[in-house]
Amino acid sequence: MHNKKGIIMTGSIVGLIAVLLVKFGNPANMGFCIACFIRDIAGATGFHRAAVVQYLRPEIIGLILGAFIISKFKGEFNAKGGSSPFTRFILGIIVMIGALMFLGCPLRMVLRIAGGDLNAIIGLLGFILGIFIGVKVLEKGFSLKRNYKQSSLEGSLFPILNIFLFLLFIVMPTLFIFSTKGPGAMTAPIWISLIAGLVVGILSQRSRLCMVGGTRDMIMFKDNYLMLGFISIIVVAMIGNIVFGYFHISFDSQPVAHADWLWNFLGMFVVGWASVLLGGCPLRQLILSGEGNTDSVITTLGLFVGAGICHNFSLASSPKGPTTNGQIAVIICILLLLLFSHFNTKSNNKI
């Protein structure tokens, strides 16, 4: 799976499954969206009260458990953590604020491009610039320091928690809050969602698929391995969208999207920069959290809390456009990224 055929196959299957999930009921251009789905789970568990985005997305649970099962099976489960956990938590919040300004994580950005949403091309430009800045920071010696070996139980707790959450969802669904309208009410059947997550989790663990890694490795090492996965998703999802009649090329009236180019650009700029500092996109963080990396668990919790912050304080955009609070938050995030980048580089990290 570490060869080019493996990553192209993974990207192609992810693209295909993403389109099929829309066919089965997920919102348009949102077969998968790590940011949106974690946000929906935060809503379903009452950590925010935005009535249109509350559902316990089994795809997320499947992704984590798919990575957990295959890494155990292949001997790659590796419990470790302790690499600047609180900085990672804040970076997780920052990624979520950027993603909900744009309305999607990097994976959904790719799926939006594949659906003909031209706003996502603007997002991509911001994303690439953010990655470029992140790479420059890495080259200056940025580091969140080493992680350390942890107990197997510590590394397994998060996947086990997800199994528990899924069982509760099946046995006592009344514990949770579910949207009756809006994107949160558009859902593929539970078992299809779970299996889709498991399959993509397994493939992503094997191939190391990462949306930020593609561009980063091209800039840093002229290595196109991860970029091939990125492109494969776009190509296959675009073909799928055309076949099913979901492909509409325009800026306006795109599903769960707005057309404010500046804030689409800046939202994904923040996501790109913060994701490079974290070492991977939100999808990759979920996969690593299934492999026993508790730093990625902390990052995922940052995404979760970030989703609560975004909706409780009106930072998240809607199809009408960005909010003033959201714009202020994105600017604060850029300032924080500057600070984190500066104080975690080799020459400045004595402070």
Add this chain to the structure above:
Amino acid sequence: MNTIDTCGMSCPQPVLLVKNAIQSNPQSLSILADNTTAENNIKRFLTNSGYDVSSSTANDTITLLATKNE
């Protein structure tokens, strides 16, 4: 021989450390890694940079040996 310890580093720092190390064009170097992602990324990078790479694993630590090919 120069040894680079990439254990505990998150992506892409292991490869970045190796990239910095080969700027002086060494004939050989050894690298320690603690996960297969870093191992594969380093191998791919060194192979593309004109090195032959072999690896062995002991006590959860992967040791990569790279020598410049002619």
